[in-house]
Amino acid sequence: MPFSKQLAARYDSVEDDHLSLRDFKLIANLIGDEVGIKLPPAKRLMIEGRLRKRVRALGLPGLDAYASYLFQRDGLDAERPHLINAVTTNKTDFFREPEHFDLLESRLVPDLLALRRGERQPLLKVWSAASSTGAEAYTLAMVLADLVAQRHDFRFAILGTDISTAVLEQGVRGVYPTELVAPVPPAKQQRYLMYARKPGARPEVRIVPELRRLVRFDRLNLMDQTYPFDRDVDVIFLRNVLIYFDKADQEKVILRLVSHLRVGGYLILGHSESMIGTAVTMRQVAPAVFQKT
The missing domain is CATH 1.10.155.10 (Chemotaxis receptor methyltransferase CheR, N-terminal domain)
Incomplete structure (x- = not known):
């Protein structure tokens, strides 16, 4: 034929x-x-x-x-x-909705550290609760690593979770097409990305091992009744996933996640998402940013 x-x-x-x-x-x-x-x-x-x-x-x-x-x-x-x-939909980008990362750096981290003045080198725990391939988790790691280099007064650990085992595997590898990291600021690209000496037909980069060691990935179904993770998390990112759930499930997921936040911790949603109509009572500090009181 x-x-x-x-x-x-x-x-x-x-x-x-x-x-x-x-x-x-x-x-x-x-x-x-x-x-x-x-x-x-x-x-x-x-x-x-x-x-x-x-x-x-x-x-x-x-x-x-x-x-x-x-x-x-x-x-x-x-x-x-x-x-x-x-x-499952796994749309993700580095530095997506960048104002959240700006706020994390300029206000949220300083406020969190102020609440823990009595601790020496407190450990900030940040959770990317719908991490997809890891772009959000590694964006967080880049922002916090730069802050640590400036302040020298805290440590951090990042957890990335997702329902899809395929995207979690990519997160663990930390390898991405070069075009995907275009939103990463040049200075951070230089510090946190490794480029192949001989790029292939589709050039790729890899997150430096020093950063990969600070990010852990684990599988989690947000519909599970309980989550097997710490209950003193400082910041949880849950962006652009609630839009796929109905109202009842949105409220259950938010309530479960908030139970893992320490008092004073923050929940960050996507800009198209809202907690209006839920039983969750938190103080809104910025668009889509809520603090546990």
Whole structure:
């Protein structure tokens, strides 16, 4: 068959390969129940596109066979982490919504340290609660490392958590396409990024080991009833993830996270998110920034 006809045949086969409405609803309900993410019918084509990679990886003939494998042939236990990895959205950038990092440096850290004047070299604990590939966690590490170099009066540790094992693996490696680190200020690029001597077809950089050692990554489902982490965290970033949850789940997640903050600690949401309508009572100190009192 001529190459052009092969491409056309492949294109047609993809265009004709869809989840039935019933199977999409089963997958949407599963994801909603397990990780809290709501998948309305408008997301159907997007989910199909992502799941086709799993269809190919498993050697299945199409999406119908994939759904059958999940729900009729007891493949769900083995496939569950891959399914979650496939359907979760992992949009992230270094220095995304930069005003939050400016505020952390200029006001939040000084205020937190003022509350702990009696301690020698207090340890500030910062949690990136939807860390994706680690860009937010390493942004925090860069900002705090610069502050430590200026002040010499505190230490810090950063925890990054996510539901997706695939993005957590990238966070642990600390390797990113060069274009992704473009928002990192030049001075920080020089201090905290390593460039390959012979870049490949797609140049990459790696976070320096001194910074990687200060960031730990762990898997966490925000829908879990309890979180196995410290309850004296100073700052929690939970940005641009609540928009995927319904109101009831948003409130439960926020309440659980706030229970891990020390008094005086801060919760930082995305600018498009709000705690209006929840039972959480915190003092708002800046747009999308709340303090536990």
